[in-house]
Amino acid sequence: MAIAVAQKKKKKKEIEDFDSEFWMVTFGDLLSLMLTFFVLMFSMSAIDDKTLKDMFTAFVGGAGPLMLTESMPMDRPSQQRLVHVRPIELKKFLEFLQSQQADRKDKSFVPEYKSVLNALLISGVTIKKRGPSLVFSLPGESLFAPGSAKMSPKLKPALRRLSSVMRFSDTMFVIEGHTDNVPISTRRFPSNWELSATRAASVMQFFIDETPITAERLRAIGYGDTKPLVRNLSDNYRARNRRIDIILVQAAEK
Known part of the structure; x- marks a missing residue:
């Protein structure tokens, strides 16, 4: 019984240690993705009509x-x-x-x-x-x-x-x-x-x-x-x- 309690506490400690580090990595990845997304949206909003015409002309002719x-x-x-x-x-x-x-x-x-x-x-x-x-x-x-x-x-x-x-x-x-x-x-x-x-x-x-x-x-x-x-x-x-x-x-x- 004592062995089972010890194993349970050890497993709980490992999960707590893992969670405490993993959420920070995931949150950092999320921030990076959001930053990339907003930079992309900003750059697309800066394209004017002439630039779009030039781009389509280059590919379509x-x-x-x-x-x-x-x-x-x-x-x-x-x-x-x-x-x-x-x-x-x-x-x-x-x-x-x-x-x-x-x-x-x-x-x-x-x-x-x-x-x-x-x-x-x-x-x-x-x-x-x-x-x-x-x-x-x-x-x-x-x-x-x-x-x-x-x-x-x-x-x-x-x-x-x-x-x-x-x-x-x-x-x-x-x-x-x-x-x-x-x-x-x-x-x-x-x-x-x-x-x-x-x-x-x-x-x-x-x-x-x-x-x-x-x-x-x-x-x-x-x-x-x-x-x-x-x-x-x-x-x-x-x-x-x-x-x-x-x-x-x-x-x-x-």
Whole structure:
């Protein structure tokens, strides 16, 4: 009996000793978890809309064909700007072209416009809207070999068709060259600025030499890598940023 009482007291003492230390460890862990939780909540509350947009753009990227675009500043030394997009309807495309050719009273040109639009889309061209102007975005791989400013023939038929329906208007063609952020350094192209500008000039020369568009209606400019559509996070994203944008500027904007 004495042995049983002694064992009971010993067991009780061990439990008391264990409890007296264990609750402090558990309480300390709880405090650490609560502190981590509140720090996380505070940091999340400090994220503004722009930061969230940048995060989603980085993971999702831009949208597909038939898109509209606006510029959004980026906090980078090169002053790059991302663009976010929304859809444009065929009706808006036709309204723009019709507004530039108001002297044509009949509606026979509408099927012609639709045919041109289909030819451009099949060729990989995307159509955007920038304010009152239309932007035809041509993928760089379809126009130029890497590091080259010589136009390939792939998109020339579609561009000829575009120029044919615009020959009756006085719309300006502003041609913008864009590259990705991979540096280039050759004798002819010391940087992406020269490469993008020369590519834009090549497209302009094509319009002068092979279409009814006169030189007075053409402008060319190179932006290098300063106006990406999406962040240059992968080869696919960089490919999207290598492009030529042909902007049809309404006569009123000149």
